Amino acid sequence: MARPRKPLLSRDRIVEAASALVDAEGLEGVSTRRLAAELGVSGPSLYNHFRTKDEILEAVADAVSAKVDLSMFDADDGREWRQALHDWALSYRAALTEHPHIVPVLARGPGRRPAGLRVADAVFGAMVRAGWPPAQATYIGALMRYFVTGSALGSFARGFVDDATAYDPADYPHLGQAHLLADHQERVDEGAFETGLRALLDGLGVQYEAVRRRPRGPAEARTTVRPAPKPG
Incomplete structure (x- = not known):
């Protein structure tokens, strides 16, 4: 029999099937044996792409993170930092509420997941560009993750x-x-969610004004810039 032109398995196929299982039955519904059966392959075939079930779940989580819109954090986007955080939080929550069973994996943090790390990098970079000191930019990223994942x-x-x-x-x-x-x-x-998000951003706005009035040391001044003015 001729070999198929395309391999029976790929990482994307495995992640897609695992995501469907997680959505339908939760994390407990995923096992390598069950996943192999869903894909119509033998269990060991999965290990050519993933070493463990946990690696598969990490990939499912990262696929969800990849759905989150980050365009509002582009340097040339023009949205003020509070509006950017607001719009990102809505996109973030939408992705999580579409796949609620994977949220406990996402709540662990990005680890080595590429899309998750891109999210963290985009948020941190945008907050520093807006004038937040790096330490507080880190706190904001953590705070937003707590708030959004908790809501989901x-x-x-x-x-x-x-x-x-x-x-x-x-x-x-x-x-x-x-x-x-x-x-x-x-x-x-x-x-x-919207009520809490507005309250959170209003509170950060008060802190931001205090940060802007506070004299900065040389090291801090080198890592912060003035925020772009609001469009319009």
Whole structure:
């Protein structure tokens, strides 16, 4: 029998199949045996591309990170740093909420994942260009990751059952409408995220003004520049 023109397996095929399994069944649903069966190959074939299941999950996580828009951090984009963080956070959350089961892997940090490292590099570089000291630019990157990944780990609205009798006014006088939250999950969760994001950025804005007024040492001054003016 002639050999196929294309190999049966590739890293992309493995990652695509693993991502589908994670989406459908969570991290526990992924095993090399199950993945090989889904791909119609023998288990050892996977090891030509990945040494372990953890490596496969890392690649799935990186594929999600690659979906995050980073264009707002380009030096010539023109968005003010708060608007850039806002727009990036929305794109970041959208990618994570599309693949919620992989969030625990992403929450570990970028490690050696190329797309994850590009995200970290873009955020840090943009904050330093905007005038944040490097240490605080690092804190901002960490803070945003905590906030976005935390929001994607679960749904506040889905945490309430749709049974009105579960919230007896005698016990919970302020939860008379809580049984309705699950029916409005998307609006509630997105509204909560936007409210928190605005509050976070407003707080950073106050800190930024304090940083701008503070005298800088020579080393710090060499690593920061004045932010570009707002367009318009």
